[in-house]
Amino acid sequence: MNEHRLRIYRTEGVVLARRDWGEADRLVTLFSPSHGKLRAVAPGARKPQTRKSGHLELFTRGHFVLAKGRTFDKITQAHTEAYYPRLRSDLQGVARAALACELVDRFVPEGDTHPPLYDLLARTLERLDAGEPPDVTMLFYQVRLLALVGFAPNLTTCVLCGQPLMPADHAFSHDEGGVVCMSCATPGLRLRPLPLPALKVLRFLQAAAWPTARRLRLDPFTRRHVTALLHQYTAHVLEREPRSARFLREISAHDR
Amino acid sequence: MSAPEGALPTSVARLIEELSKLPGIGPKTASRLTFYLLRAPDEQVNALAEAVRALKLGLVECERCCHIAESSPCAICRDEGREQSVVCVVEDPLDVVAIERTGAYRGLYHVLHGAISPVEGILPQDLRIAQLIARLDREPIREVILATNPSLEGETTATYIVRQIGDRPIRVTRLARGLPMGGDLEYADEMTLIRALEGRSEVQ
Numbered sequence: 001m002n003e004h005r006l007r008i009y010r011t012e013g014v015v016l017a018r019r020d021w022g023e024a025d026r027l028v029t030l031f032s033p034s035h036g037k038l039r040a041v042a043p044g045a046r047k048p049q050t051r052k053s054g055h056l057e058l059f060t061r062g063h064f065v066l067a068k069g070r071t072f073d074k075i076t077q078a079h080t081e082a083y084y085p086r087l088r089s090d091l092q093g094v095a096r097a098a099l100a101c102e103l104v105d106r107f108v109p110e111g112d113t114h115p116p117l118y119d120l121l122a123r124t125l126e127r128l129d130a131g132e133p134p135d136v137t138m139l140f141y142q143v144r145l146l147a148l149v150g151f152a153p154n155l156t157t158c159v160l161c162g163q164p165l166m167p168a169d170h171a172f173s174h175d176e177g178g179v180v181c182m183s184c185a186t187p188g189l190r191l192r193p194l195p196l197p198a199l200k201v202l203r204f205l206q207a208a209a210w211p212t213a214r215r216l217r218l219d220p221f222t223r224r225h226v227t228a229l230l231h232q233y234t235a236h237v238l239e240r241e242p243r244s245a246r247f248l249r250e251i252s253a254h255d256r
Numbered sequence: 257m258s259a260p261e262g263a264l265p266t267s268v269a270r271l272i273e274e275l276s277k278l279p280g281i282g283p284k285t286a287s288r289l290t291f292y293l294l295r296a297p298d299e300q301v302n303a304l305a306e307a308v309r310a311l312k313l314g315l316v317e318c319e320r321c322c323h324i325a326e327s328s329p330c331a332i333c334r335d336e337g338r339e340q341s342v343v344c345v346v347e348d349p350l351d352v353v354a355i356e357r358t359g360a361y362r363g364l365y366h367v368l369h370g371a372i373s374p375v376e377g378i379l380p381q382d383l384r385i386a387q388l389i390a391r392l393d394r395e396p397i398r399e400v401i402l403a404t405n406p407s408l409e410g411e412t413t414a415t416y417i418v419r420q421i422g423d424r425p426i427r428v429t430r431l432a433r434g435l436p437m438g439g440d441l442e443y444a445d446e447m448t449l450i451r452a453l454e455g456r457s458e459v460q
Contacts, residue, residue: 017375022280048436054445058375058408080445091372091419094412098374243377250379 010065011035012081014121015058016101020046028056028075030064031104031121036113040066042075055080059087059097061122082122084129091251093128096138098244100124103142106238107149117148123210132214135223140213142230143205151237154178155203170194172229174236192232198225268294320391322367322384324349332365339363341398345388345417347371347405355403363401366391371409372416378409380416389420399427406433406451 013030016037021027026045031037045053055062055078065077087093104121108114124141128134146152157164159178171180171191179199185191201222205213218226235241264272268290276286293301317323318330321343325331332338332352342363346352352365368383391397402417404410418428434452435444444452 020279051440051443054448057447080447083445083447085447085450088408088411089415091412091415094408095374102375244374246377247374247379 007068008065008076009035009068010063012061012063014061014101014118014125015056016105018042018056018058026053026056027072029105031101031108031118032064032113033115033118034113036111037105037108038066038073038110040064040073040075041069042078045075052078057083059084059101059125061125082126082129084125086131087125087129092134092248095244095248095251096128096134097125099138099242099248100128100141102242102244103145103234106242107145114148117145120144120148127210127214133216135218135227136214136216139201139226139230140205140210142234143202146230146234146237147206151177152206153202153233155199155206158184160184165199167196169196170199172233174233177233177237192229194229195222195225197222198229201226202229321365322369322387323352323365324367337362341396342401343388343391343397343399344401344403346403347410347413351403363399368404368413371404371407371413373409374412383413385413385417385420388417392421392424392426397426399429402428402430406431 011030011032011034013032013035015028016031017029018026021041024044024046026042027039028042028045029037029039042052042056044050045056047053052075056075060080061082061084062078062080064075064079066073067076084097087097100121104117108117120141124137127137143152153172154177155165157179158170158181159173159176160180161184163181165179165181168182170182171185171189172178172194173180173189173191175190179194180189180191197219201216201218204216208216231241231245235245271290271293272283272286275281275289276283278286281289293304314326315324316326316328318325318333319328320333321330323330323332339362343366344355344361344363345366345368346355347368347370349367349369352367355361355365366384366388368385368388370378370383372378372380372383392400400417400421402414404413414430421428432451432455434448434455435441441449
């Protein structure tokens with residue numbers, strides 16, 4: 001029998017968001033490889049004696065049993081697979097994990113299944129927890145996420161004239177979603193400069209597998225440039241800045 | 257789910273709309289409450305209206321502990337019988353009520369009015385953390401008990417406060433986290449069990 005027709009179903013998932021609901025319940029946003037993004041109520045999850053709340057913390061990856069409901073499905077059982085304790089122990093780790101989850105929450109419509117994106121998110125949380133280079137982990141994540149949700153910036157040809165890009169400094173257009181060559185970069189267009197090293201890094205992150213990408217070493221200027229460009233481009237596509245991006249920026253500034 | 261225009265008198269529709277803005281109350285509950293009040297005795301309705309109206313009048317935030325009070329300093333801060341060298345840091349005024357109900361704590365409080373939340377965009381400067389740090393420099397405080405919730409937001413807030421306290425000669429403690437009364441070991445999540453093991457204590 002089709003699993004979706006059953007009243008009870010089980011799924012793996014990552015807790016993307018949760019908020020208080022009713023008297024003592026929680027409304028949890030899960031991202032599941034088989035059911036996509038879904039919101040479900042965890043009855044009584046705010047009571048101290050609940051068996052579920054520890055398994056429903058943000059960023060937790062676990063197995064969940066849900067019962068179909070009228071407005072929201074109900075989480076009847078939850079079991080943690082990975083809690084990622086190391087990334088929770090420092091503010092920047094929390095901020096990065098929050099950004100990773102918020103981006104999925106904002107880009108993926110409810111009910112949309114996206115197994116490769118689920119895999120990317122779960123691996124990113126693992127990498128952040130395992131102490132992989134955090135900046136490269138997040139840049140890799142953002143570049144791959146944009147590609148998976150259909151907003152990969154065009155980095156090989158000029159988005160205006162279509163000519164292949166020469167190895168030189170260029171400009172980037174958020175509106176056009178890619179690189180503009182210097183001959184097309186006329187005043188009046190809303191462009192930001194894109195130095196050649198930053199373009200190379202973005203192309204590398206689009207193409208390289210993680211074992212190679214993780215070895216990327218960035219000079220501070222290029223890192224700041226690529227980070228800012230990706231944040232601004234993502235905010236442009238989403239039509240608002242993710243809340244946790246602001247948080248990460250403030251926390252990072254405080255730590256410097 | 258607002259009623260079609262003209263289906264309900266303006267005053268009824270307005271109360272339904274205002275009630276449904278409250279947390280945990282949807283349009284259906286708001287309509288039920290409104291119609292209950294419509295049928296309730298005048299005294300009861302007036303008492304409710306008066307209580308709502310008076311709620312914010314004359315209410316201040318205590319200049320010392322940031323708890324809501326009728327006067328500043330609040331009754332707890334004014335009580336000289338309380339231990340003046342211990343401060344219990346909580347997220348919300350209701351947490352003060354919960355701890356006071358135990359009768360087991362006789363120190364002072366500091367109310368943060370929330371917790372750091374990257375997802376909701378609540379930053380340290382949105383909370384009363386700066387006031388807490390200023391207080392530590394001003395008052396003879398020897399111990400800070402971090403009683404923020406054992407959630408990601410509560411833990412993040414506690415970590416941030418520890419960092420802000422820095423090397424001040426103050427003992428910083430965190431409420432023990434572990435198994436709740438009436439709980440079941442078999443259903444506990446790993447993190448709760450780890451914390452419970454870390455925080456185990458000698459049987460008296």
